Amino acid sequence: MTSPPGPREERRIALVESGPGRFTAIDVDEAGRERQWVTVERSVLAEWVRDAERDNPRWIIRSAREIYPGLLSAGARMTRTHDLMLSHAILRDTAAVPHPLPPSSDWTSREPIAEAPALFDVVERAAADPVAEVLDQYRAQRQVIGAAADGRLGLLCAAESAGGLVAEELRAAGLPWDVATHEAILTETLGTRPIAGGLPSRMVELGDRVRELLGDPQLHLDSQPRLLRALHRVGVHAESTGRWELAKYEHPVIEPLLAYKKLSRLLSANGWSWLAEWVHENRFRPVYITGGVVTGRWASSGGGALQVPRSLRPAVRADAGWTLVVADVAQLEPRMLAAMARDEAMATAARGADLYAGVVESGAVSTREEAKYAVLGAMYGATTGDSGRLVPRLRKVYPRAMGLVDDAARIGEDGGIVSTWLGRSSPRPSDEWNSVQSQATAADADAAEVALARRRARDWGRFTRNFVVQGTAAEWSLIWLAEIRHRLRQLPQALTPAPASGPFAREAHLAFFLHDEVILHVPEECADAAADAVRDAAAVATRRLFGSFPIDVPLDLRIALTAAK
DNA sequence: ATCGTGGGCGCG
DNA sequence: AAAGCGCGCCCACGAT
Numbered sequence: 001m002t003s004p005p006g007p008r009e010e011r012r013i014a015l016v017e018s019g020p021g022r023f024t025a026i027d028v029d030e031a032g033r034e035r036q037w038v039t040v041e042r043s044v045l046a047e048w049v050r051d052a053e054r055d056n057p058r059w060i061i062r063s064a065r066e067i068y069p070g071l072l073s074a075g076a077r078m079t080r081t082h083d084l085m086l087s088h089a090i091l092r093d094t095a096a097v098p099h100p101l102p103p104s105s106d107w108t109s110r111e112p113i114a115e116a117p118a119l120f121d122v123v124e125r126a127a128a129d130p131v132a133e134v135l136d137q138y139r140a141q142r143q144v145i146g147a148a149a150d151g152r153l154g155l156l157c158a159a160e161s162a163g164g165l166v167a168e169e170l171r172a173a174g175l176p177w178d179v180a181t182h183e184a185i186l187t188e189t190l191g192t193r194p195i196a197g198g199l200p201s202r203m204v205e206l207g208d209r210v211r212e213l214l215g216d217p218q219l220h221l222d223s224q225p226r227l228l229r230a231l232h233r234v235g236v237h238a239e240s241t242g243r244w245e246l247a248k249y250e251h252p253v254i255e256p257l258l259a260y261k262k263l264s265r266l267l268s269a270n271g272w273s274w275l276a277e278w279v280h281e282n283r284f285r286p287v288y289i290t291g292g293v294v295t296g297r298w299a300s301s302g303g304g305a306l307q308v309p310r311s312l313r314p315a316v317r318a319d320a321g322w323t324l325v326v327a328d329v330a331q332l333e334p335r336m337l338a339a340m341a342r343d344e345a346m347a348t349a350a351r352g353a354d355l356y357a358g359v360v361e362s363g364a365v366s367t368r369e370e371a372k373y374a375v376l377g378a379m380y381g382a383t384t385g386d387s388g389r390l391v392p393r394l395r396k397v398y399p400r401a402m403g404l405v406d407d408a409a410r411i412g413e414d415g416g417i418v419s420t421w422l423g424r425s426s427p428r429p430s431d432e433w434n435s436v437q438s439q440a441t442a443a444d445a446d447a448a449e450v451a452l453a454r455r456r457a458r459d460w461g462r463f464t465r466n467f468v469v470q471g472t473a474a475e476w477s478l479i480w481l482a483e484i485r486h487r488l489r490q491l492p493q494a495l496t497p498a499p500a501s502g503p504f505a506r507e508a509h510l511a512f513f514l515h516d517e518v519i520l521h522v523p524e525e526c527a528d529a530a531a532d533a534v535r536d537a538a539a540v541a542t543r544r545l546f547g548s549f550p551i552d553v554p555l556d557l558r559i560a561l562t563a564a565k
Numbered sequence: 566a567t568c569g570t571g572g573g574c575g576c577g
Numbered sequence: 578a579a580a581g582c583g584c585g586c587c588c589a590c591g592a593t
Contacts, residue, residue, distance in 0.1 A: 380581035
C-alpha cells in the first residue's frame with residue numbers, strides 16, 4: 001500500500017459492506033485510487049467511525065439511507081459524505097457535461113423505500129466484489145464531476161449527500177409533538193371523540209344538516225358521485241364537488257357541506273388514528289426521501305410530513321428547557337430566478353423582506369396581490385385568467401428574468417432538456433409524448449392530433465419552465481440545511497437533555513424541513529446562537545450559489561415554544 | 566380480498 | 578377571486 005494522505009490533503013474513506021457482518025474501509029485519493037484498507041466488524045463499526053471522524057474525512061458510501069440510521073443509533077455521526085446513490089441520479093441525467101455518468105441499475109433504488117431499514121439491514125446484492133464496485137463507481141463519478149470546470153456538479157453532489165445525512169438525522173431526532181395540544185385541537189374542531197367507529201359530534205351534526213337540506217337522510221357524503229347527484233336534485237348543478245366549484249353556488253346546503261368537508265379532511269388525514277400511528281413519545285418521525293422529486297426537492301413517505309396542516313402547528317412544541325427556532329424564506333423562488341438571470345431590476349425589487357412590494361414599486365403592477373399572482377404566473381406558466389393577463393407586464397420590466405423562464409418553457413415544448421443552476425437536469429419527455437409530437441407533424445395528421453400535440457407540448461413547457469426555478473430553490477435550501485447542520489455541531493451541550501430526541505438528546509438539532517422552511521429544536525440557552533447559525537447559513541448558501549450578485553434572501557425567523565404562527 | 570385510478574385537498 | 582408548478586394521502590369505486 002502507498003503512504004497515508006499528507007497533512008493538507010482531505011481524507012477520503014470508502015466504507016463498504018463487504019460481507020455478512022463485515023465492512024471494509026478503504027482510504028482513497030481524490031481520484032478514487034486505493035491507498036490502504038482495513039476490515040471492520042459490524043460490532044465495532046460505530047466506534048471505528050467515531051475515531052476516524054477526528055480526521056474530518058469525506059465518507060464514500062453507497063447510501064446514507066442504508067448505513068446511517070444504524071450508525072446514528074449506535075452513537076456515531078458522519079460529518080461529510082459522498083453518497084453514491086444520490087449522486088448517481090444527478091450525474092446520470094445531467095446535461096451540464098458532454099459525457100454524463102453511464103446509467104447503472106446497481107446504483108438506482110429499485111423502488112421507493114417505505115420504511116427506513118432496520119439496524120444495519122443486510123441489503124441483498126449480487127456484487128462479486130462490492131469494494132471494487134464502489135471504488136469503480138466513485139472514480140466514474142469523480143470523472144464526471146471533474147469535467148464540469150466550474151465546480152457546480154461537485155457542489156451539488158456534496159449538498160445532496162449532506163441532505164441524505166440530514167434526512168436520516170431528522171428522522172432519528174423527530175419533530176417534538178405535543179399530543180395533548182393536538183387532541184385539544186381535534187376536540188375543539190371536530191367535537192367529542194367518537195366512542196367506536198363513529199364520527200365526532202360536530203361532524204355528525206353537520207352531516208345531518210347537509211342530508212336534511214339535500215332531502216336524502218341516507219346519503220353517504222363521502223361518495224363523490226352520490227353527493228353530486230344529490231346536489232343536482234336540489235338545483236345545485238355543480239360540475240364537481242370541489243371546494244372552489246361549490247363556492248360558486250348559492251344554496252343553504254353549501255355552507256354546512258363545505259364545513260363538513262373541511263372537518264372530514266382533518267379527521268381522516270390528521271385525526272386520532274394518525275396521532276396513534278405516527279406520534280410516539282412526543283415525536284413525529286416521518287421518512288424523508290432526499291431528491292425524491294425530479295426537481296431535487298425532497299419527498300416524504302408516511303404520515304404526510306410535507307402536508308401537516310397549519311391548524312396543527314401549535315402541536316409542534318419544544319420539550320421543557322428547550323425551544324424552537326422556526327425559519328422560512330420569503331418568496332425563495334422568484335429570488336432565485338432574479339439571481340440566475342442576473343436580472344438587476346428584479347433583484348432591486350427583491351431587496352428587503354417583501355419582493356411583491358418591490359414589484360409594485362417598480363411600476364409593473366399596481367397592487368401587492370397583482371404582483372403575487374403575476375410572479376407566480378410567470379414561474380408556473382399561467383396563460384389565462386387574471387394571472388396570465390398580468391404576466392406580460394413583467395416581461396417589460398424584468399426582461400432578463402422573464403427571458404430565462406420563457407426560454408426554459410420553449411426548450412421543453414421542443415422536447416429539450418433544461419438544467420438548474422448547479423446542473424440537475426430535467427427528465428427527457430416520455431416516448432408517448434414524443435410519438436404524439438411526431439404524429440402531429442405527419443402529412444396525414446388531423447386537427448385533433450395537432451391540437452393534442454400542441455397541448456401536450458405546452459404542458460411539458462410549463463413543467464420545464466418551473467423546473468429551473470423550483471430546482472434551483474431546492475439547491476439553495478440544501479446548502480442552507482447543510483450549513484445549519486455544520487454550525488449546530490459547534491454549539492455547547494444542553495443543560496437539560498431531551499431524551500426523546502435520541503442521538504440528539506443533548507444537542508441543538510434540525511427537527512423539520514419543508515422546501516424553504518426549517519424547525520430547529522434547541523436548548524433554551526442556545527436559542528440565540530442557533531438563530532444566528534440559521535441566518536449565517538442562509539447568507540452562505542446565497543454566496544455559494546451566486547457569488548457577489550446582490551440578491552437578498554431574507555428569513556422570517558422566530559424563537560418560540562411552538563411552531564404556531 | 567386486493568389492486569389501480571381519480572377526485573379531493575393538505576403543503577410548498 | 579385570480580387556476581399556472583411540484584408533491585402524498587385518504588376515500589370510493591370498479592376491475593380483477
